[in-house]
Amino acid sequence: MKMNIIAIRCRRHNRGENPKSFRLLQIALDQGQKRAMRYLTEKDGNIVKGAWSYTSRPFAPGLYCFHCLNEGIREMIPVDLEDLRDLGLSDLPLVFQSAESFQAVTLVNSMINRYQDAIRNIQEFPARSASFDDNRIINGLNPELQHVLQKKVLPKGGKLYSFQAKAIEVALNGHDIIITTPTASGKSLAYILPVLEATLCSSDATALYISPLVALTEDQFEALTIFDESGTDWIRKGERFSIHRVCRTLVIGSRRVTIARYDGSVLPGDREEIRRRRPQYVLTTPDMLHMAMLRGAFDDRHWRYLLAGLRYIVIDEMHIYRGILGASFANLIRRLQRLCRLHGTNPQFLCASATMVDPIGTVERFIGRRPVGVDGSEDGVPQHKRMVVIWSSSVDDGQVYATSTHAKNVLLHLISERVRHIAFARSIGEINDIYRFTSAELREQGIDTPLIKPFMRELRPDEKRAIIRDLKDGRLHSVISTTALSMGIDIGSLSAAVIIGFPGSIAQFWQQAGRAGRAGEGVIILIADRNPLDQFFVQHPEVLFDLNAEPVYCNPDNPYIVRSHLLTAAREFPLSDEDFHLFGKAALDQIQTLTAEGLMTSDGMGRYELTESAKNLADTPFRSLTFAVPVKDQEKRLIVEVDAARAQRALHRHAHYQHIDRYYRVISCDLDWSRGRGEVVVQELEHPEYTTAAHVEIDISIIDCQIQRDDEHYVVGYGIVKCHTRVDGYYEVPLFSRNEPFKYRPLGRAAPPPLEYQTQAFWLLLSPKVLDAISPDEREAAMYSLAGALRLATSIEELCDLSDVEGVGMLHFQDVLRPMVMVYDTVPGGVGITEAAFRRLDRILLRAVQILEECPYCSKHPESRGCPYCVTARYGDEKTINRLAALEIIRNFQSSS
């Protein structure tokens, strides 16, 4: 007969009337005969196993009742080994290292012993101790705020880090600030305190918090509730009335302040109630501000009070706002500033960000004023010792393992070393593969504990909560996750973070890395993929470590974005002449176009309003351009909106399209650029085998050269260009094995219509002399390869996706008939990538030389004319590329300058 839980219930405590809770202690010996223990509890008639830990209690292996032990009765529950197996309790103890005692170097050495060939680089970051403020700033705050801060918020000893104190002082002196810190280092206190100081001291004062993620507004809301002294059990209140989940009145001493979340997750009825309660501190997302809040700026029942009293605008996670999102966000801030001016307020900006390049200059582009910078990593935030390991198989290994196989080996090694860890994978497919492979091998080793779990968006909320809780409690030792767990949420202390493939940005890399080494030392393992950017980091890890951050490129003057925000702004309040300078250099042109198109009318006195036909236009969603194509599933549910240029490349009739962590096949595709509309219907692929890469033919012309520098052998320029693009075929790019050549497929009549748009670009017009040494029939291939290398160099230096920029090279450009190479932003209007690159063109050129010289594949295969790792070749078509000739050109004109 199979055993069940009844057999191991304690006779004294778990049977009969008024049984006590089922709680047993299991003692067992591990492989090294060390004694370990774990707790067993019960849920719905099943045994719940706690985590193993070593124990010094001199008990014989077996089961003991916890209540009996408490009463001094040490009596084993009578079950034999066979019965334990039936109960699922015969697994050997796996005791994981505690975060506090974990030693990074021991783990790294054990990896080197076992996987020497795969480890390409090891970098150590020493520990840094904290520095604290002397309480001068705290003493200057409102006494009631001071009191609660020291009693409830700060750890014992009650001091602020010096960077927090510095930021608060600068804010209280009336300046805009940008605080940059590593993840989870207490930056929120630096802006919460000025906000509370203002709102507690005046009931008219208001503040606004903007974060790119709903999960973060939730986190902030809870962080503020810690200040509450009312003693209210908000969680219980929130279970009965949903309003308490999103709106609370905090009591601090004799004062009160009402705070509210107003984001997409708030129910419509609660939204109305929040507006009625007039919270002084409102936490929201840019999407909500864009769609709903600013429109109510002049309505007494909506947000007039908020703008009329606005003292602070807090912008969190500033580094997220790059590309299209950044351009749109900059224009949203312009609209917000205009409405504040109309209400007679001029709020300060308190911005916070992960470490980034030139934080002051970047924030200035967003808010139009120069903020004071406060750097938390230099000033106060403590850090344990961390080691980063870069792991990769070589590019030309005879045997190619999928990245997920490498990931599995790393996870198994971490488990065998008993190191608690998190792994970040890039897609659901990858997570499932790694989870399957790893747990299958664990089972073969006889380890059958639920110590490893996958975590992804698709899980039910209660499943997600359970995983986060188990991680925090130490019951779960290994989790494989999407990026969802890299921000904000507290998941306790882990010792290692495994990052599978470079996550696309350095800020994101450090955010994921920051999950390891909070309570003790940490090890971060980057498993490099086989794409050019990852392989570049394998060759040049110093780029990853030295930068520590990246430029946040952004083009607030993207004409397409400015146009859509001007339309929205005019809907909020008629525009006037004095508004135009606020919307940048593209504004005047756009106003004229909008007037000519009959969407705006002028009263001749400098006031512009929307016409009736413009009022009927649908609103533009915040995160895309006007010129966006909806991608829907077969039930016609919207999956994503894609800008036209990307749609042309990635969503043609035969495309396989990747969105975040899923793959889709295009079912129908209707694109009509001239009417500015289109729709694509897709179906999810359960077992995707390849993605598609479009083959694009490009005609390009310079329409506005904004900066030009002349040299004897070349002219470099930056400006606005017009692109005419045709997609006539595509390559099938296998997802798993990359050994076979990519298959080319012509699109024929299924080709999407050609597209024309303006964008930003930099270019080099060369003197024909630089080509003299190259044989005439190789010159075109040389120019083409040079463009490929410049494109890859731009993507590496600016840390953007390769698909965000495109390179073109030709022998006879336009009427000047000179050889030309150009790199342009592929997003219509441009997002500032090539603009930023132009400012550092010397570095881009050096990087291009390095890419061509040191290509990890070509330098070992002298017969290669170029490959995707150096000249980002037209796949498969060898004659059109020539790496060495490109290198010769670039050396020629470099030596001359």
Ligand SMILES: [Zn+2]
């Ligand atoms: Zn008992």
Ligand SMILES: [Zn+2]
């Ligand atoms: Zn190469």
